[in-house]
Amino acid sequence: MVFSFPENQQLIVDGRGNHFSLKSNLIITHAHSDHFGTLPFANPTFATRETIDLFYSQMKSSVRRNFIPTAFHEELTFQPEIAGLQAEFLPSGHILGSASVFLKYHDKTILCSGDIGGRGLLTVKEPLEVKHTDILVVEATFGKPELTFQSREEIALAILKWSAEVIKDKQNVILSAGKIGSAQELIKLFNDFTKLRVITHGDVTPPSEIYRKYGVPLEFFDSKSEEGRELIRDGEVVIIQSRSKKIVPFYLKEHKNFKSAIVTGMASRFNFKDFDAAFPLSSHASYREILEYVDAVAPDVVFTLYGFEKQLAKAISRELGIPAQSLKGNSLEQNRLYAAQSKEKLTDLHTKTPRVSPAMDVSLPSSPATVRVKKDQTLDDFFKEKE
Numbered sequence: 001m002v003f004s005f006p007e008n009q010q011l012i013v014d015g016r017g018n019h020f021s022l023k024s025n026l027i028i029t030h031a032h033s034d035h036f037g038t039l040p041f042a043n044p045t046f047a048t049r050e051t052i053d054l055f056y057s058q059m060k061s062s063v064r065r066n067f068i069p070t071a072f073h074e075e076l077t078f079q080p081e082i083a084g085l086q087a088e089f090l091p092s093g094h095i096l097g098s099a100s101v102f103l104k105y106h107d108k109t110i111l112c113s114g115d116i117g118g119r120g121l122l123t124v125k126e127p128l129e130v131k132h133t134d135i136l137v138v139e140a141t142f143g144k145p146e147l148t149f150q151s152r153e154e155i156a157l158a159i160l161k162w163s164a165e166v167i168k169d170k171q172n173v174i175l176s177a178g179k180i181g182s183a184q185e186l187i188k189l190f191n192d193f194t195k196l197r198v199i200t201h202g203d204v205t206p207p208s209e210i211y212r213k214y215g216v217p218l219e220f221f222d223s224k225s226e227e228g229r230e231l232i233r234d235g236e237v238v239i240i241q242s243r244s245k246k247i248v249p250f251y252l253k254e255h256k257n258f259k260s261a262i263v264t265g266m267a268s269r270f271n272f273k274d275f276d277a278a279f280p281l282s283s284h285a286s287y288r289e290i291l292e293y294v295d296a297v298a299p300d301v302v303f304t305l306y307g308f309e310k311q312l313a314k315a316i317s318r319e320l321g322i323p324a325q326s327l328k329g330n331s332l333e334q335n336r337l338y339a340a341q342s343k344e345k346l347t348d349l350h351t352k353t354p355r356v357s358p359a360m361d362v363s364l365p366s367s368p369a370t371v372r373v374k375k376d377q378t379l380d381d382f383f384k385e386k387e
């Protein structure tokens, strides 16, 4: 998302694409790769310390990004300064270090939610913070009514029960989950409620170590460590690997005494036939939780992005009576606001993070003091009036 200011200055919050200028200040809200994509390394980039460490834990190269570590509620100091703009991070309760971005431009406020978490997450130290704003840009990963899950407690219980059955049959459990967020939720779940040994495989280990560094107590053994190998040989362990990995890891090919499950919010909507089971545990807020968040933030106007934007915008207008519009695929240049269409589609759900990342350009209205939207106005009416 690109905010344009006078004198060709830009502020980019997350994103992909190549529409940034050398003068752009960047913000990375959290360490999921679909949020930093191809953002350039040289520009000043604001992120929390946790996000920076998680970012580097995924990097194969030693190239350093021009990060400026920034704590929650600390004011961001843009380089160069952007006249009239103040910004701070708020906890977004999604994964370790994840942030929403609260912007104040003259007397108008914009809250970019970033990805937000829901209730019952075990590894989130700072819960989602709600702050009133004039304009809210909210994520829509599960912004569809069908994507309302059971409670996290119920899903967690189902995972534990299924795993207990597998272990009772003298087999190993393999869980494929998002490597940052869901994987650590699973480690904590088994640590807290069972005596089973947890093995982390491949790219799940480095971020799990970062969680530990920031005080989230996780007990696990890497699959390549001596202890890890021994535990796998002895059997009856829980192996947690990234969703992008092959279903059968190399070290289990010979003995096949395992059952595997996929853990993703999309399991509430899709069948995953390559797995023995599927559980809709996610570090994202569910549809219902997103609506509750928007209601609590009580903005004058909402823009939706990432995921089911159109459906969520409709639901926000209908259920909450707040004017809302998707930023995906709309061309509203006349209103100095437009969105470029995303090329990504929901494909290959178990090997790829199922989301879209539109490159979006939002220019701030020149007279912020006049921005007020009536409840029964549509966004088009609103902007037409302003023209």
Ligand SMILES: [Zn+2]
Residues within 6 Å of the ligand: 030, 032, 094, 115
């Ligand atoms: Zn995320």
